[in-house]
Amino acid sequence: MTVVRISDDALAVACGADAVAAAFAQAGCTVERVSSWGMHWLEPLVEIDGYGFGPLAPDDVPDVLAGSSAKAIGVIADHPFIAGQQRITFTRAGRTRPLSLEDYAANGGWLGLERARKIGALTTLAEVTASGLRGRGGAGFPAGIKWQTVANAPAVQKYIVCNADEGDSATFADRMVMEGDPFMLIEGMAIAALAVGSTRGYVYIRSEYPHAISRMKAAVTACAHVVAPFAVHVRTGAGAYVCGEETALLNSIEGKRGEVRAKPPLPALEGLFGKPTVVNNVLTLAAVPWILAHGAKAYADVGYGRSRGTMPIQLAGNVKYGGLYEIGFGVTLGDLVNRIGGGTASGRPIKAVQVGGPLGAYHPSSDFDLPFDYESFADAGGLIGHAGITIFDDCTDMSAQARFAMQFCAAESCGKCTPCRIGSTRGVELVDRIRHRIPRAPDGVEVLPQMHNARKQPRTVHEDITLLKDLCETMKLGSLCALGGFTPYPVLSALRHWPEDFGLDGTESNAAQEVDHGV
Amino acid sequence: MNRLDEIIAMHLADEGALLPILHDVQAEFGYISEEAIVAIALAMNLSRAEVYGVVSFYHDFRSTPDARPVIQLCRAEACQARGVEALLASLPVQNHVRLEAVYCLGLCSVGPNAMVNGTLHARLDGDKFHALVEASL
Ligand SMILES: Cc1cc2nc3c(=O)[nH]c(=O)nc-3n(C[C@H](O)[C@H](O)[C@H](O)COP(=O)(O)O)c2cc1C
Ligand code: SF4
Ligand code: FES
Numbered sequence: 001m002t003v004v005r006i007s008d009d010a011l012a013v014a015c016g017a018d019a020v021a022a023a024f025a026q027a028g029c030t031v032e033r034v035s036s037w038g039m040h041w042l043e044p045l046v047e048i049d050g051y052g053f054g055p056l057a058p059d060d061v062p063d064v065l066a067g068s069s070a071k072a073i074g075v076i077a078d079h080p081f082i083a084g085q086q087r088i089t090f091t092r093a094g095r096t097r098p099l100s101l102e103d104y105a106a107n108g109g110w111l112g113l114e115r116a117r118k119i120g121a122l123t124t125l126a127e128v129t130a131s132g133l134r135g136r137g138g139a140g141f142p143a144g145i146k147w148q149t150v151a152n153a154p155a156v157q158k159y160i161v162c163n164a165d166e167g168d169s170a171t172f173a174d175r176m177v178m179e180g181d182p183f184m185l186i187e188g189m190a191i192a193a194l195a196v197g198s199t200r201g202y203v204y205i206r207s208e209y210p211h212a213i214s215r216m217k218a219a220v221t222a223c224a225h226v227v228a229p230f231a232v233h234v235r236t237g238a239g240a241y242v243c244g245e246e247t248a249l250l251n252s253i254e255g256k257r258g259e260v261r262a263k264p265p266l267p268a269l270e271g272l273f274g275k276p277t278v279v280n281n282v283l284t285l286a287a288v289p290w291i292l293a294h295g296a297k298a299y300a301d302v303g304y305g306r307s308r309g310t311m312p313i314q315l316a317g318n319v320k321y322g323g324l325y326e327i328g329f330g331v332t333l334g335d336l337v338n339r340i341g342g343g344t345a346s347g348r349p350i351k352a353v354q355v356g357g358p359l360g361a362y363h364p365s366s367d368f369d370l371p372f373d374y375e376s377f378a379d380a381g382g383l384i385g386h387a388g389i390t391i392f393d394d395c396t397d398m399s400a401q402a403r404f405a406m407q408f409c410a411a412e413s414c415g416k417c418t419p420c421r422i423g424s425t426r427g428v429e430l431v432d433r434i435r436h437r438i439p440r441a442p443d444g445v446e447v448l449p450q451m452h453n454a455r456k457q458p459r460t461v462h463e464d465i466t467l468l469k470d471l472c473e474t475m476k477l478g479s480l481c482a483l484g485g486f487t488p489y490p491v492l493s494a495l496r497h498w499p500e501d502f503g504l505d506g507t508e509s510n511a512a513q514e515v516d517h518g519v
Numbered sequence: 520m521n522r523l524d525e526i527i528a529m530h531l532a533d534e535g536a537l538l539p540i541l542h543d544v545q546a547e548f549g550y551i552s553e554e555a556i557v558a559i560a561l562a563m564n565l566s567r568a569e570v571y572g573v574v575s576f577y578h579d580f581r582s583t584p585d586a587r588p589v590i591q592l593c594r595a596e597a598c599q600a601r602g603v604e605a606l607l608a609s610l611p612v613q614n615h616v617r618l619e620a621v622y623c624l625g626l627c628s629v630g631p632n633a634m635v636n637g638t639l640h641a642r643l644d645g646d647k648f649h650a651l652v653e654a655s656l
Contacts, residue, residue: 014629390597404599
């Protein structure tokens, strides 16, 4: 009987995979639901004996089975989008049934945990440190150093917290790990627990991911006996972007408002319920089993500069070939966007590329030679964040994008500090004034004759731009966390590279150019 | 025991039980009532203000009832780049459904996307989106 493999990941299902699976079953095939290969433009993608067909609708089933389908893409593993990758974290993607312990064990699962148990906590810590693995949640902090701090902290109870809040637009790699290879994440957490001496872990998943939540809960139950005495609990977020920030996340698990905590104390010393806590992103923890199984050196041999290993990069937005592309650091932005992503889905020229989610800068094509690594992007006034890349075509109004960045910050601010809480709202107003050429006029009190020092003229656009620049500087320097601190990146990069979208002519855009040195 | 007390009792022994309780209360009753806040505060030895503070912080929790069906439409950057704002503008004013903005459903390469009762819909165009709104009425 023909075995047909179709992904049951949330994206495939949203694109109609269930109906396609039902049609194959109806036609007498054995249907296996597996993880997604990450070629999203081809979903629902179907695999029969290694050969792929997609994107399929139920009507396509007879042609596929008759061998006459126009949607055949050849051998999936040889597809340039797959063959060009260096899959470490996503090595099983497309190949295994997510909740099958058999499939997991038969494809390299649990080898990392077994080795960690054999070599013990100290050597495990040394391996993770030597691999050069850095936090994939955005800040790029070395995982080994964080673990070492928790390991050294004396405490009866320590926690492993997996940050699965994945709030950035254009990111879905965490979701794909949880839905497609959940045991790998649990194995990574169990190794962390062993290394630092913890018995309790939490996975905090955003409520926008109901599929990932139920998958993780099922996986935790299914492998409880393998990772015992370590026990994992799944917690659901409640729609607050800021709860991706690690201390806000800890507050949220504790049942409090998701407000950011001031550091120190570091969560590594006083984290969840005041106990030493490892907080790591899904991708950070998911990379650990491979590192333990294959050795630190094999991982560190891949990469660029101080960014070692691979990054699961997510191509999103107006992109022709969108999906997940895991590759060693160092690939250029232009390669990712044009060669791999195939440019825009609309077929129009690319105008801007936002890297790193809502707090990341907008890059023009002149940045396309930037190598994808933490330091290169930081030097270029940007960040790679969680490696989400959003492509925009030439119909985009960049002043609207700048406004959105401020608006998003206003909506999601935790309210702890003023530059972020108030500044973002003032930022929306300012961008509006610049876009619509409605300078701020003196108010009723300011025009009174006795207000000698109040100015009587409306502000000019020049002054509004200077003010926006000042505001961004204040947010950057005066915010407690990166929500307020990095919102200036998208705002100022839009203003810097596309002043014409703010209606600025030659002289005005010179004022915008000065902004260059702002962030 | 009434349903509210049952939900509270189910989680009370857990670490950080408040969010799980609020999620379940909202799922059961559609919102978190004054009565629920009082009961939760009492059971958890918290002040009502503390519980209300948590309810009001999170976008997911509502403190007023709204029986309309909900469509969560992603309006984050990657879906903007794929035309979600134009899609929204094409919809005639709709008061029978609650159209809620969410910031990313994790399907950012196949937007515009929406979620209705936990079911995801991708690659929305005008027709599919209008049909979705009609179907949820
Ligand atoms: C506003 C804000 C949102 C964040 N969202 C996330 C997130 O969704 N997922 C994540 O892993 N880290 C997020 N972070 C970063 C975390 O604070 C933290 O650095 C990370 O979880 C540490 O894990 P890592 O070292 O493995 O990256 C966010 C930070 C900020 C300031
Ligand atoms: S910058 Fe914003 S989100 Fe971060 S702590 Fe301050 S108010 Fe909260
Ligand atoms: S931006 Fe819409 S699903 Fe991610």
